[in-house]
Amino acid sequence: MRTADGMPLKVSIARAMRRNKLMALALIAPLFFFILFSFLIPIFDMSLRSIDNSVIPDVLPKTVAALAEWDGEDLPPEDAFAALAADMKAGRESRDIGKVATRLNYELSGMRGTVMGSARKIAKVEEGPYKEAMIKADKDWSDPAVWQLLKRLSSPYTMGYYLNAIDMRFSPDGAIEAQPDFRQIYIDLFLRTFWMSILITGLTILLGYPIAHLMATMPLRYSNLLMILVLLPFWTSLLVRTTAWIVMLQSEGVLNDILVALGLFSDDARPQLVYNKIGTIVAMTHILLPFMVLPLYSVMKTIPPSYMRAARSLGANQATAFIRVYVPQTLSGIGAGSILVFILAIGYYITPALVGGTSGTLISNQIAYHMQQSLNWGLAAALGVILLATVIALYFLYNRVVGIDKMKLG
């Protein structure tokens, strides 16, 4: 078959299809490239920092070369000391030696002082032998473990930050071992983040299910009114809601005043409800509840009430009919809401930072701490990548269960 202008129909259709596809891609392209450059590449760039170890090879190139032949036993030969001294002099001039000091300090505390002090002293030494001069500058250089650490950090990439993020470290001889007890915090923090997110997800199901059910089974006119009570918090600023919970929960706050007025607590024994785990759980449950109610409601609205009546007329009592007929039909809504709430909860930062105190903070707060205060960006990136991987896995699950194109907002 041919079209009017004599072209085979197959070719003509293929051409039209291609034009259609190109048109669609052309419409998507501006946003796609925008997201790529303003969002995806920055995140990728950040995740590379979690394995980046370029500081030592960049600032101490001679030392790295000299240590390549060293067998790792005892102390390295004189030329390694000489190379380190030369690198330190160069590093002092380019002001990069501080980065080395910081980097080594992440692995072995006290190294910052060792490096900065020796660099200052060795700058005055004009000629060798450097071995004695270095050890005289700081006796740490007579410790083979320090040199083993330098050799281990010679590679431009490291898994060290990831090990650190799961409370492990390299032992001086390069084996992987657990951190000393007092430095084991991240596994606990990850577990706490998971545990609290699961608890908050559970609480949102517990509170969200009855109200979604009530709204779904009411006449539309009333349920629309109730829906506003769910949507208003959804639209209210996060900071406003967190402020509200501080007002409600603090020891001189509204809730405590009520508890004292009711005589449940005496005035001088007010319970501490905020700046701890309780504060985080209550505030986050409140903030995430609409994200559970909305998907539940949209599923429940599609369940015909006649199913329950049929179950009742077949002899089931109210409870049996509810559990065996109604609940199974809402499982997809529970699944959708749970994954959504869980994804949002494990990444939460602002609310735990404000109402969490020390016991109610999550892994995000630790990432922010390493970004802004300890400036251990490699560790922040490694913790971030672990969190990100969890969220992406959950996203795929969400896409399986609900389909991202079925997501509804408000």
Add this chain to the structure above:
Amino acid sequence: MALPSYAGPGEIAWYYGYRFVCGLIFLFLIVPILVIIPLSFNSVPFFTFTPEMLSFDPAGYSLRWYKDFLNNPQWIHSLQNSFIIAIASTILSTVLGTLAALGLSRPYTPYKAVIMGALISPMIVPLIISATGMFFFYTNVGLAQTHLGIILAHTALGTPFVVITVTATLVGFDQSLIRAAQNLGASPPTVFFKVIMPLILPGVISGGLFAFITSFDEVVVVLFLADFDQRTIPLQMFSGLREQISPTILAVATILVTISILLLTSVELLRRRSERLRGMTPQ
């Protein structure tokens, strides 16, 4: 689910008990937001109801925290920043997001799932990770601590909402309307502005409102990217809550609640309009 007339005492108790529990849950949702409104009119710098307030003594109430807000150049500056950044990023994300949604809803779009995943990613990735990544990258390209940098960052965060709402509006969009317009000789821009746009406008506007509130409410990225000059209202509140708590924050919170009520009302009206319009088009 009205109570049937033959209900036994057990069922009656269950019926009212259930409603009572639901009532408590609705209170949990709404009371914290409502409680800050009267407290923002407190005449003394406390975060709790004074005896004067409880006895409705006019002396217990005042507008001093609102005056405080209006007379504080720092707050006013943040308010301006918030509006500048939110409006600019709303316009950008609405335009980019609507175009992309139109592309995504066309039949025969290749790689739909992958593209959708990439476009939605700013909504899925935890904010702290987005902020971290943007901090490094925007610092390297000189966009950190500029209004433009924050506007671009917020645009990225806002677009998923536009894409999702506009795509939802386009579900069930009758493609033959486009063909009919083309048949009658309309050029692509005419088709877009005269046929497509009026039908998807409610979705576009509510997507834009979502993008607006996303930017207007965002703290984490601002915390990492902003200098003193780019402070926004939420950042100002965040640092205020960390340092010293003043009822001025409650006055600001009350103003923000009013804004969210306005936005919520607009979105609800738009949603209903959109449903009505779609009810008219043959499915």
